[in-house]
Amino acid sequence: MPESFRTFVLKVHSRCDLACDHCYVYESADQSWRHRPRMMSAAIASATAARIEEHAATHGLRSVNVVLHGGEPLLCGPAHLRTLLAVFSGMSVRANLTVQTNGLRLGPAVLDLFDEFAVRVGVSMDGGRAAHDRHRKTRTGRGSYDRVRAGVEALAAREGRFAGLLCTIDLRNDPVEVYEELIALKPPAIDFLLPHGNWSQPPPGRVPGGGTPYGDWLVAVFDRWYGASPPETSVRILEAILTLYLGGRSGTEGVGPEPAAVVVVESDGSIEQSDALKSAYHGAARTGLHVATDPFDAVFGLPGAAVHRPPPAACLSCPHVRVCGGGHVAHRYRDGAGFDRPSVYCPDLYRLIGHIGSVLSGDLARLCG
Structure with a gap:
């Protein structure tokens, strides 16, 4: 269990101006967004701070x-964003401020605001035009690539505002082509996201006995990325695996034996666990806590909370468990059986981690030989 929360994800706007068909917030089992206020009020922001x-x-x-997250946080508009940023930048503890956006509304007014408050910005982008527009469409069905x-x-x-790109993996897209389309934009980091699925609702292309399609996809990215000289960008999942192999800590959800030190505050002030859990079942992320009445430490006292979940028992004899950690908690779920099982991506993670370990071992042997 983490000793404290280091990252606070604030759902400052609960709606979105895209209709992405792979969105775990709007297209998954949990539909609680329908009953939440559109925007986080200044009062809730102050209570959260x-x-x-x-x-x-x-x-x-x-x-x-x-x-600042969503939905789409930039739907708050520059004036309300200024109010929120003023609240969190004015705290007694230093806040590293980040916005995660779909990129549609990154105009001069909001970029000036981010300069003023030293906000770093991550953008969701799935590759080139064809790859991106397959999923990330407007509500009228048009692609969003050009605007993004x-x-x-x-x-x-x-200068200093670009945090990186988040790309949801689609097996139909060539991995090296996607990587090269993204690095052409010179992001300081890329976060490749495994689509949120589980044993009851498997992700696309992930079938029992169906090989390791996601592992193979990421292996191709790893080989292209790892072999680049000089380094082109940071790739979060790959660097986390390398760090874990070398005895460090992951710092990211999805790999590593320790739950990520992340907590979510919804637009109405509800305190929730990782919102990826919403892909499991309605209410999976719910804690029953609220910033008006409860400290964040109260999450640690909840029986069955994700922060308590160690690697599943079935994973403990696996040679990769100290790197994999059983995979993302949300990906372990099966209806009627809960979360105490390996990730639905277990074969893929085994393939990826084994490949990275083999490459790393070979390089270390050559250095020491």
Whole structure:
């Protein structure tokens, strides 16, 4: 169990201006977004900030990560975003401020605001035009690639603002082509996201006995990325696996034996666990806690909370368990059986981790030989 939360994901707007068919917020089992306010109010933001300060003081934290998320956070508009950023930048603990956006609204006004508050920005983008527009469409069914790319280019022109790109893997897309399309935009980091699925609702192409399609996809990216000289960008999942092999800590959800130190605050002030759990069943992320009445430490006292879940018993004899950790908690779920099983991506993770370990071992042997 983590000793404290270091990252606070704030759902500042609960709606979106895209209709992505692979979105775990709107297209999965949990539909609680329908009953939440569209925007986080200034009062809820202030209560959240007070709880973050309380948590930081309790655990002696010098800084925290505050992520404005959604839905689509830029739907708040520049004026309300300014109100929210003023609240969180004014806390007694230093906040590393980040926004995760679909990129449609990255115009001059909001970029000026991010310059003012030193906000770093991550953008969701799935590759080139064909790959991106397959899923990330407007509500009228039109592709969003051109607008998103223009937003990314405007963002990249602002020094220090570009945090990176988030790409949801689609097996129909060539992995090296996707990687090269993304690095052409010169992101400081890329986060490749395994589609959120589980044993009852498997992700596309992930069938029992069906090989290791996601592992193979990521192996191709790894070989292209690892072999680049000089390094082109950071790739979060690959660097996490390398770090774990070398005895470090992951710092990311999905790999590593320790649950990620992340907590979510919804637009109405509800405190929730990782919102990826919403892909399992309605209410899976719910805690029953609220920033107006409960400290963040109360999550640690909830029986069955994701922060308590160690690697599943079936994983303990696996040679890769100290790297894999059983995979993302949300990907372990099966209806009627809960979360105590390996990830639905177990064969893929085994393939990827084994390949990276083999390459790393070979390189270390050559260095030491």
